Amino acid sequence: MGPDDGPVVVLLHGFPYDIHAYDDVSAQLVQAGCRCIVPYLRGYGPTRFVDSATPRSGEQAALGADLLALLNALNIPQAILAGYDWGGRAACVVAALWPERVRGLVSCDPGYNIHDIAAANTPAAPETERRLWYQYYLHGERGRAGLTAHRSEFCHLLWKLWSPTWPFAESTFADTAQSFENPDFVDVVVHSYRHRYGRAAGDPDYGFIQERLAQKPLITVPAVILAGADDGVSSKRDSSTAVRGFAGPVRRQVIEGVGHNVPQEAPVEFADAIISLLKNH
Template sequence: MRRIEAGGLSVAYREAGPAEGPVAILLHGFPYDIHAYDAVAEMLAAAGWRCVIPFLRGYGGTRFLSAGTPRSGQQAALGADLLALMEALRIPRAVLAGYDWGGRAACVAAALWPERARGLVSCGTGYNIQDLARAGEPAAPEKELRHWYQYYFQTGRGRAGLAQNRRDLCRLLWRLWSPEWAFDEATFARSAAAFDNPDFVEVVIHSYRHRHGGAPGDPALEEIEARLAAQPRIPVPAIVLQGAADGVEGPLPAEDRNAAHFAGPYARRILPGIGHNVPQEAPEEFARAVMAVAAG
């Protein structure tokens, strides 16, 4: 495990592959960690890629440098963290690849700083930039049901529940979101150690409250959020991977509702039997997508 100061964080991260290879930054989601990319990183490293796999803010060994920094989980924070990490590691361009929160960070960076993105791989929703202006609009009842945890986290009871039962709650989400993935307890425990980060609860709760208008953002990130409010298109080569068994997204529509958000070369791939944690459930497909977007 390596560590570097980037922006307001001391980022813990893993590297794999040759230092001189093309770079892929692999970004995990909630509630997962860098072990989601163990197999992907091995495949890419064998193909000559340099893989950088950081713990996001609030996870694993990543720490805030100042006690006074807001423990924000908003989308602007995730994108800014990614850009700061690239600056700190002196990475001019990379394939940005992620799912869930990590996919959001990758989409934000690819949309706002496309010169830094050689390509994008995003899972699930695909265009993962939140439209906060429409956050109060109800979704279809079945989708609202699948988002029960987001409403739970709006309450004091939900915050206490995450703090007190974080492993049981996160294990439940793994099962609900990837119903056909037969992970074992050792696999879960390896990732669940990352949830013991002292800022995990604060960052998670803020993330879900901010996206629904229940918490203010970090004032230092207002300019980035203002740019994201325009729902900017993503101009870099992009592949969206969607698990057909994703318990967050639910049944996938035949129509690709994300395509209009991408201005560059774009493809959508649906993965039968795969749930929310695409890189860990389908590492070969994920690694192939990383290499494909690099080729344009």
Template sequence: MAQSPFPIRSVRTPVLELAYEEHGAADGDPVVLLHGFPYDPRCYDEVAPALAAAGCRVVVPYLRGYGPTRFLSPETPRSGQQAALGRDLLDLMDALAIPRATLAGYDWGGRAACIVAALWPERVAGLVTATGYNIQDIAASVRPQAPETEHRYWYQYYFHTPRGRDGLAANRAELCKLLWRLWSPTWSFNDATYARSAASFDNPDFVEVVIQSYRHRFGYALGDPALEEIERALARQPTIGVPTIAFWGEDDGVTPPPAADGKRLRFTGHYERRLLPGVGHNVPQEAPEATVAAVLDLRRL
């Protein structure tokens, strides 16, 4: 299970026993740091203590399907759809009595942060998001994209098949390590670094949550009926008005930075795009100093 150098706590939300790590004073400015797929809170090991030293209360949760986080009921759908990630983040803030926080995330975690910033902006002081506007347009996902983009998404199409589900179940450590290498080709991580995060993929719900996530985003799987109202709101591609810094790793092997940010107009407040040379997909672990600086810059706005 999760190999954390920090104490792991948990809090009960309506559907999860949600595990998290916390740094800093309880009365510090709240910051929630959110990991992606296939990563875990270890990506913030150099970020969270630095923010705590700067006066922040830092919460780093394990997303549903990762590490010690568990569903409360066997009846709850093991959904990884975007609405579930956003709802989990809001529920976490409620359970920890955090009225308003700066949110930072990438990949799945960036999606959760964007969703809460868009639908519940009164709860968000600022947003740090890798790859910009991270809310899925599921209706548009049926349209073919450029062949180079389709090539990068091979793993998503693999997960659409029974073979892909079985492959993830049988080879999750090897498959996720391959994604790390492909998505961060210039990051020289070692086996020990990977193993510390890969322990979180042994969660009993990891495979089902991951497979449902990638099938739902293309309209190939039904969502959790309890989340349909949120999905309808997200289908309208809501704007984000909170102060935002958007990161793009210039060496990102799955979502490289476009020449022009096509969804820039989705942000209606302060917005800054920051390109990170020599950085791939796992922004906080590859560029911890830049991540800390972005959060602290938002606090000063």
């Protein structure tokens, strides 16, 4: 969307959401003269694997590799990357490992959204652990079967728990829920939540990327971190903790009355964060 010669912004959705999270954000950015690219992540909507033998990986290295491949395929030398949840992870991976391709980054809490898999099995505070119940559920085959049989109900519950103050319409959820009918959705989601805890092997094709991510590379590009004050899944943190992992210009903004799905709940603030990067850098 937007003019072919405008500054490029890639908007990346999370789990369990899809490209509709950016309907309002992209409209504002196009009005500001930006060229917006809003892709489905692997395993969502109309995406398909070319080779039936390709592992249905949801690991962070695969998400980052997909984003880099998209930039290359569209001949985009540099872009603003903006995302949350899985999409924020893909954006952080590319910003950390290929900073020359990134003009600026908007990432939602936790900010530095790259998993430290080596430390993933260190217990967190009980309240944090409670918020992550869905991840542990998917570690077992009961969880896989539950997501397969009840994918819409499962994701609807997460929307309610993660954005408790967002009065989304049922039609809004229904528009996105169609993306969960992808034949690879369950496999990609389950792999994502197993791999990050070392419970599933990664795709060997992305091993070199994961090795680099294990070194905890700093993000040096200009960045804005957005946090929903009512986020029902991300752990509460102060700004000094949230900016760890960033070595370039970075600021954090907490948005009152907003939960986990920041771009869809607060599209004006999300678009403004992107525009601020375009103006200042």
